[in-house]
Amino acid sequence: MKAGSLAQLGEKGLLRHLTSRWPTRGGILSTGVGDDCAVLRVAGRDLLFKTDIVVENAHFDHRTPPRLIGRKALARALSDIAAMGGTPLAAVVTLGIPVGESPRRLAAIYRGLESVARQHGVALVGGETTRAAQLFLNIALLGECRDSAPVLRSGARAGDLIYVTGRLGGTQARHHLIFTLRLAEGRWLARNRCATAMMDLSDGLGADLPRLAEASSLGFALDPEAIPRRRGATLTAAINDGEDYELLFTVPPARAAWLKKKWPFATPLHCMGIMRKGPSTALAHGFDHFKQRRGRPGVRGTVGA
């Protein structure tokens, strides 16, 4: 391998580098690393498989109410199931515990986890604890797609319209801990064949939309004015804050009127642009854990739909 620092590689570059030689297995349909969940074909079912972690001082800190730490840990993984149009089944939890950590805090974290699990029908089936230098909570989640194929990031076609649920930005204060899951919306979109490609917005529209476009081998044109913002959020915030956990998806133009008419949820729905061949419009780059912000930008081009 080439020598290089983590900052140079970036999170995406590191993952691509590390996983480039990963073995696959006969009889298992894998989407490969990079979609919201892995897809496994087992006994004629499409199972979804996901691992996700929250780490103290990266995803929460000592001021975060413990129940919300547990809530966030599971909800993040559930959001990835939503983004495939899936239904969650079961989770196993790995808990890293620093010396001197309070059992009372840990219990409250687990109460938060249980509450989200109950709400969304997730069986908590296994736990593992280990001593660690900092508190962390890893969730491995199993789900499935029933009555629909999993919606991948790679299914968008040129001409498809770009939609988002909810409103973006202004997520730092508390939203990232208490965001509403879009599981029902994701399932509805998948079952009604409204979404050709879908993902959840975890790193921000500015980082995530280019990923969906790249997975679909397309560019996009986005109307910045059409990006729905949370109350008080600037356009920059709506593009860059991240942790929106809204669904970003593409809709065939022939389905757009039907979608608008039949959408059964109170959740807002906004069309922001269109997928196209060729270069994309510019968006400031979203949050990437390892990428130096002043490094080469991830997206180039000119703003405007």
Place this chain on the structure above:
Amino acid sequence: MKAGSLAQLGEKGLLRHLTSRWPTRGGILSTGVGDDCAVLRVAGRDLLFKTDIVVENAHFDHRTPPRLIGRKALARALSDIAAMGGTPLAAVVTLGIPVGESPRRLAAIYRGLESVARQHGVALVGGETTRAAQLFLNIALLGECRDSAPVLRSGARAGDLIYVTGRLGGTQARHHLIFTLRLAEGRWLARNRCATAMMDLSDGLGADLPRLAEASSLGFALDPEAIPRRRGATLTAAINDGEDYELLFTVPPARAAWLKKKWPFATPLHCMGIMRKGPSTALAHGFDHFKQRRGRPGVRGTVGA
């Protein structure tokens, strides 16, 4: 909850406390927390679900060859699949990376992981990275039982004989990094209905046999002389070292002669004792991550079969 320190609770007490209110889910058969893997009934199949972690300075250190770190991380989880008589299918990996960690070391860790995955037909289907205070590698593993029911810890009956594969103790030097997996043995025992209960020895016979006995609501009588030891290992080492990753299982007496005659593996097989109602023979307590060694012992009784 009652206040208490981690040391007072112990790992087992902590897990029991944290998971006592975990939700289950209709249509999913869960063994509950405490068996080697969770069992999920999906589409008429018994899926096995497991999460396991290795953490720097707890499970390996800076002197450990990086390939063996990756090997160990996956092999530990595979050993739990073996202990249910299962076949592994797919894994997702969470990697915690400290600032300044070398991509070269990470790549070597992943090569070790890939090598074990290839050897045992495991598809590596998803990865997640996060910044962390110390290096860790969490593996979530999905497997299944075909042509046999999962062998639980709770199936032993009074009069069943206690067997172990391989030899125990002397594991600290290098064995814990390069142990041989018993997947084929576990499957064979399950399919031939030789094992009524089974688990893998990760914390040492002295800690693990009492767990199997408790899960089966039985005691045991063990002949210390019959415990097979690795070359140079004392009896104490064979009982307490841990990280043997051998299969511990119980065999109905009517199957013992057949087992001895038909066992198709080069792997040694030893009968060490018998399950029984009433109290167990004493074994020094095995390794428990959180338990203070000088606290109350986990097993009481008298030595001797």
